[in-house]
Amino acid sequence: MSVALAVVVGGLFAVGTFLLLRRDLIRVVLGIAALSQGTFVYLISMGGVEEGTGDLVPVLGHHGGGVPEVADPVVQALVLTAIVISFGTTALALVLSYRAYEENETMDVTEWTG
């Protein structure tokens, strides 16, 4: 499972970075999204993805004692927050790219006047 997640995270980062370096604005925005997805998967995996035991929850494991078999709720809360922020940022990026398209009449960053 860890190997699969590591591959996913690595793949998303690779794709995200590749797209981020494209000249087409939409691809750059998609790159932003893919990169963010990579960090979300990474964050989830930080809570442990094995079947739930007390040891998998760092915050409980280090602070409590007898803990139930649960997945780590903290990382899920973190990811939820991060996803909301990422949605907002991606939406803003799309608006900006549309605006840039209107001004320059091209989606190619290298043809921008600004």
Next chain:
Amino acid sequence: MSWHVIAPLLVALVTAVLTLVLRAWPRIQVAASVAGVVGYVAAVAGSVWTVVLGPTAPGVAVYQVGNWPAPFGITLVLDGLSAFMLTIAASLGLASMLFSVRYMIAENQRVYYHPLFHLLLVGVSGAFLTGDLFNLFVWFEVMLIVSYVFVAFYGTELATAASFRYLTMNVFGSALMLVAVGGLYAATGTLNMADMARRLADPAAYGVDPAPVVGLSALLLAVFALKAGLVPFQFWVPAAYTTAPPPVTAMFAGVTKKVGMYAVVRLYFTVFAAGSVSADVPGIAGTSPLAFLAPVLGAMAIASIAVGAFGAVGQDRLEGVFAYSSIGQVGFIALPIAVAAAAGPAGTLRRVAIAAALVYAFHHALTKGLLFLSAAVVKDAVGTDDLRNLGGLAGRSPVLAGAVLIGLLSLVGIPPLIGFFGKFLTFDAAVRGLGFGPGALSALALAASLIGAVLTILYATRVWVGGFWGPKTPAVEVAAADSGQIAVVAALAAVVVLVGVGFDPVYRFAETAANAAVDSEAYVDAVGLGGGGGR
């Protein structure tokens, strides 16, 4: 449980919502916005006095959100360091808002200018107050999303391009920060800064492996350097600073840039300083994240001073000169922090050096705020801020010219202005650092500061001679500056002089802040990790 901690945050948030509701009535909205920023200053002053500076002040106050005990809930902490940074934000926020009311045209003020401005204050205050690593990320995002909109505010081609680039880069930075935060959570088992400091101080007792912390802290350094605009992450600064509305540029340079430096000081000196790892990395002799921080941050600072100063000399527009100068000045703030990191935890050098960085940050906020606002006045009155079309402004508007002269002299570091003390303390820290640890760092720091200072004189002279002396150009001849704008700039200039003349209380405040920054035991005690129950 102390309401003083969240008072500034609440005032700014309520004002942001209020100005959003009142947007149909522009005059009332502006009044509410100004009242809100005055309220923010009052809230910061009240909190800082009650918690940190007053005769019976406890020195640190904690607010646990929702009354959840410390390591589990969200903690907000107001200590000396946060108080100092909030004071910077409040003083520049007031000047910048008053200036905006007179500078921004009415149409633009209706387009969400005021709610955004207060949300910027919300994000900045939250970042200064939070005691939780993930919330630091959230407040950064609040601040950044507002910044993207402000950079794109004028909707020109340049503004959209600058905003898109700024956004893309910061999303990348945020992704790195999330990776670092997630990694730190996995490594230490907590997100609470105080809890993390406690665990890193005694890793064996908590079963924490501190080795990954060094690498993860390095990742965080890259993110914070990006926010602060240190070389090699400086390339977004000139475009973003010259396209945002000028009063907001003053806030960017004075306040949001400092958030990055604040985060470095807070995390490295309060949280990571306790940790020690016997890492065997070639070239870095040391056993903690701080040993790594010293040479890296030092190199970044020296490069920033060089890039900023040489860049500023070559610029023709006032805003461009000041934007590049900001890159150099933030190097001057980072330099003493690097010296502090190289110094041992015992002794006074670490505190003195951090105090120097804080004084420099305060100086830069006031002085650069003053200069950016003056550039805006010039642009508004003359129609351009290109030095080639300017000249003789001193004869046209002596008050404005006087204020700019004070700002430039402070930037150069002439006593008794605040800038002198910033430079003096930075040199002092570097000289004292010669006797500590790797003396080569301090020697290089000294050389870089000297070169930076000389180049500062060069571009300050160029601005003064090119813009304010000499014969009046046709554009200047007919220029009429707004008296309200000049009043704000003059008031800020008076503050620069006053703070310099009455420097002692400011230094004592900075000293208190530096003590709070390095005293991680007091920080841990104050947060009171009662809910932890140990291992």
